[in-house]
Amino acid sequence: MTGERVALTCHVSTADCGEFHNIKWYKDGERVFVYSERASVQRAERTLKDRASLRVHPSKSYVQLIINPVQPGDEGRYKCDITYLQVKDECTVVQFLNLTTIAKPRYMKVAVEYRNDNATLNKTTLVKDNPVIGPFHEGREITLTCEAGGGKPVPRVTWWNSTKSVVGDYRSSGDSNGVGTGVNTIYFVISRADLGLRLECQAENEALKEPLVFALSMDVYGDRFSPRQVAMHGGERSKVTKKTEDKLKQVNESYSSGKYGGGHKQEHYRPFMKTA
Structure with missing residues (x-):
């Protein structure tokens, strides 16, 4: 989970292979950490600079690369490269680990669009859950757009009327790290049956235990x-x-x-x- 701490474990066989001179960590082919007790070196590099450290277990049976806090771009294939003082064919010197990162959506908002009697376009962005929107006159065409962004994977955004799903226009976008925004838009014409109508927009991805919910209700007037x-x-x-x-x-x-x-x-x- 982004923003949290993760430990990548690399097993070391000092009992069978003897002491090691250094351990290097690579991410997608680039070195990101180097450790050598003998040379008094412990240094995070490149994307992990100032965010990583190495923990050596007292038994020296394993070491852990600690990344804190995790960022979306930390996802990738990591290689632990061990250099022992003595070279033995039976000793494993390279180990690979895959790190997958996930992130909760950073925000959620709803935009309301409609035209006045004089055809002027009105647009209001709501950022607080459970507002009452309107009042709208019967026959008014309105558009509701729900957006949830900053999540990884890209949030899935849906509209609900009670327990029924409302079909909308869903689209998404993301960056090279897989962080993105999900948007769902619904269109409808107001009727008297919509007075007090409660709608919910829900956003979910693998980082959430429960969906994020943005609820609103409708105020309607007419002849x-x-x-x-x-x-x-x-x-x-x-x-x-x-x-x-x-x-x-x-x-x-x-x-x-x-x-x-x-x-x-x-x-x-x-x-x-x-x-x-």
């Missing part, structure tokens, strides 16, 4: 309709109760007081309501 229309919303032919009428009245009062922007006259527009 005025009667309490009976409210009660029948969704196809339910339920009797209009006093509770329903009071609820509609409360929302209408909130609207007229300016909660929904005050840009429309009360007699023309009302927030949509859903019945339980």
Whole structure:
């Protein structure tokens, strides 16, 4: 995991092969560390400079190259090259290890795009989970783009409506170290059924135990309709109760007081309501 400590182990056979003069470590063919107790040398080089050290076990049965903190570019094939004082055919002098690095996404955000009545494009970037977006008028076309970046492997980004996956336009990009960004965009036209709609964007990769979640809900308003229309919303032919009428009245009062922007006259527009 990037940002953490990793130890690469190289086995040494001093009991059978005698003392060693030096040990060199290579990454993808380039030397990154050299150690020699006899020459009083212990030095990290190139990409591991200032981030690596060598630990020799007291029994001298193995040594460990310590990398701290791990960076995405540390992934690769490492070679441990041992030089013994005496050369023996039965002694292994070269060992190889593969290091794979993973990283959690560094950020997650959602962008909301829509056009006003005058066709002006509005774009808002949300960085805080669980906001309420809107209010949007029925029929408004909106675009929601979720982005998670800085992860390795590149984060997989998906949209969800409750337990159902929402089909979106997914794309990704990454750098030479495999660190990248995942983006998923969904498009839809607002309807009265979207009032209170809860959407979730989820990002996941192998570095995460649980997906990152960005939740938001929808606020919707539209042309005025009667309490009976409210009660029948969704196809339910339920009797209009006093509770329903009071609820509609409360929302209408909130609207007229300016909660929904005050840009429309009360007699023309009302927030949509859903019945339980």
